[in-house]
Amino acid sequence: MCALHLSRSHPGESRSSNHAHAARPRDIENGGQDDQKDADANLSTLESHGSHVWRPNPADPGVQHIRAADFFATTFQDAEEALEELLPLSLQFVRCADEYRFGELATESAPSDLLGQQAILAKSIDNLQGLMGNLRENFPHMGDADARYSSFVLRAKFCQIWIATALEKDEMQFDAWMDTFREMIIHTETLGRTIQRQKRSRIGPEIRFEIGFIPLAYFILMKCRDRSIRLKALRLITEYGTSRESFWEKEKMVTVGTRIIEIENKVKLNGGDQILSLSAPGHLPSVEDRIWDTTFNPKRIIAGEYNGEMVTGAPMGFIMRNNDGRWYVRHEFIALGAL
Structure with a gap:
């Protein structure tokens, strides 16, 4: 069971954030x-x-x-x-x-x-x-x-x-x-x-x-x-x-x-x-055009050509669904700045 957690301090104690993690x-x-x-x-x-x-x-x-x-x-x-x-x-x-x-x-x-x-x-x-x-x-x-x-x-x-x-x-x-x-x-x-x-x-x-x-x-x-x-x-x-x-x-x-x-x-x-x-x-x-989520790996920064200029960027994935409801990932190169 994925339970919610909440801890509270005693009265008079300083408050601090208690960010418990959810069940994996x-x-x-x-x-x-x-x-x-x-x-x-x-x-x-x-x-x-x-x-x-x-x-x-x-x-x-x-x-x-x-x-x-x-x-x-x-x-x-x-x-x-x-x-x-x-x-x-x-x-x-x-x-x-x-x-x-x-x-x-x-x-x-x-x-x-x-x-x-x-x-x-x-x-x-x-x-x-x-x-x-x-x-x-x-x-x-x-x-x-x-x-x-x-x-x-x-x-x-x-x-x-x-x-x-x-x-x-x-x-x-x-x-x-x-x-x-x-x-x-x-x-x-x-x-x-x-x-x-x-x-x-x-x-x-x-x-x-x-x-x-x-x-x-x-x-x-x-x-x-x-x-x-x-x-x-x-x-x-x-x-x-x-x-x-x-x-x-x-x-x-x-x-x-x-x-x-x-x-x-x-x-x-x-x-x-x-x-x-x-x-x-x-x-x-x-429904078919809708992007449900995105994937991005910042460690995979690479150099490539974008609109005729050399830029840094990374592979990007857009998670979508096709007409029959199946999931797929639309892959693109995302430019993040000129070299």
Whole structure:
């Protein structure tokens, strides 16, 4: 069983990130016994010290359940800290769900415990967004705090979509979230402008984000089929993204994001967000055009010719499905800079 873990510190102790890892496929195959022991230990900790968000269900010790009455936020910091707890749990859940979406277990139905975890996380993020909305109404004049609010909304919406779609086996499901993507783009631009202003001024404390700017904008580009929204996301990465955020390299993400838009939406871009040619006006990618995921090996950087000039780059794979539903990889050479 792929269980969610959450450790909390004693009252008065400093908080630290506890990013437990999800069960790997082999853990699932052997019943996840090691993960289950860890989960039971963490649940005992929860029971002893309490939690604003979670409580164990004695009937099912492998799953943590929401206790809405304890889920509170009286300040933005409270809400942000609660979201910090939900983010790693969401990551764990999605990693487990991937096996049932298009991994080795794709032909099997998701187990009840995984469905239970999905319901728990969905309820949690909905409750938290409602609380944050109330805080926003009570404190409408936020000034420079708008970036913090935008960061919160972006990460919360990111989790909400991720959780809701993690077990779906159809990429077209993301069309149902089009309005949410539009809202996310607005907050992405607010956040980007703040990051740019901080770079220029270097005055005051820098706002740091648990999920960086580029991953959030790239998620919108990758999952939203609407061409105009995707082009805005690409522009925001280009304009506001830093050269490197953890293992997210701006140049690589812009290059890969450009090819995703070109392949799916059947357009030719100018290396930015401007369309040079358009083969299907108003085109939304078909099931066969949809890119589910990408593969890239940064260690395989090679030199090659691209558009008449010698460049560095690497082999890139775009994971897609053909007309009969079979998976295949579309291989391309991705240029990452001139020699």
